[in-house]
Amino acid sequence: MTAKALGLVPVLPRYADEQLAERLGIEIDVCRPDLVVGTIPVHGNRQPIGIMHGGANAAFAETLGSLAAWMHAGADRIVAGLELSCTHHRPAREGRVTGVCRPLHVGSTTATYEIVLTDEEGRRTCTARLTCALPPAPRGAKRD
Numbered sequence: 001m002t003a004k005a006l007g008l009v010p011v012l013p014r015y016a017d018e019q020l021a022e023r024l025g026i027e028i029d030v031c032r033p034d035l036v037v038g039t040i041p042v043h044g045n046r047q048p049i050g051i052m053h054g055g056a057n058a059a060f061a062e063t064l065g066s067l068a069a070w071m072h073a074g075a076d077r078i079v080a081g082l083e084l085s086c087t088h089h090r091p092a093r094e095g096r097v098t099g100v101c102r103p104l105h106v107g108s109t110t111a112t113y114e115i116v117l118t119d120e121e122g123r124r125t126c127t128a129r130l131t132c133a134l135p136p137a138p139r140g141a142k143r144d
Contacts, residue, residue, distance in 0.1 A: 007031030007038075007067045021063050024056060028064075033071035036064045036101040042092050051091035057117055057126045058086050064101035065113040065130030072106050077134045082110070086128045095120040109134055 004011040006021055007028040024045055030037040038060070045056035062084050069079040097117050105112040110133055117126040 009067055009070045020059060024059060026060060026063055031067055033068060034103060036068045038064055039096040039098050041096050042094055051093055052097060054088050057088060058084060060099055061086060061115040061128035062130055064099045064115050066132060068101050068103060068113050069111045069132040072111050073134045076137055078137050080133045081130060082133050083131045084128065086126055088126050089124050092119045092125045097125060
């Protein structure tokens with residue numbers, strides 16, 4: 001069995017087949033502490049009236065921000081989301097939505113990111129802000 005990863009973050013083998021990002025069709029193109037870029041399809045992530053579901057926007061934004069936090073945190077810390085806010089500006093109707101995540105604040109105990117989602121025409125569809133806690137990893141736990 002090949003080890004799975006989300007961006008550069010390894011997925012624990014026992015959870016390899018349970019990844020929300022995979023079910024939503026999220027693809028990661030860039031994964032660095034200062035920049036995470038990915039895409040998500042509108043198809044399969046719609047609300048009943050045919051536009052991109054706001055919850056899919058939120059899950060996508062949190063995925064990108066959490067990856068950035070994991071890249072920043074280092075092996076001696078874990079990442080836990082504290083707060084996510086999303087402002088939905090316009091509906092995405094077709095194609096793929098692109099997300100660009102950049103840090104607003106990166107400290108030793110918290111990190112905050114702005115995630116901008118745009119449609120295929122480059123129009124902003126959603127702006128999200130994610131704050132993550134960066135607590136120490138439990139004693140004896142090892143992040144690879």
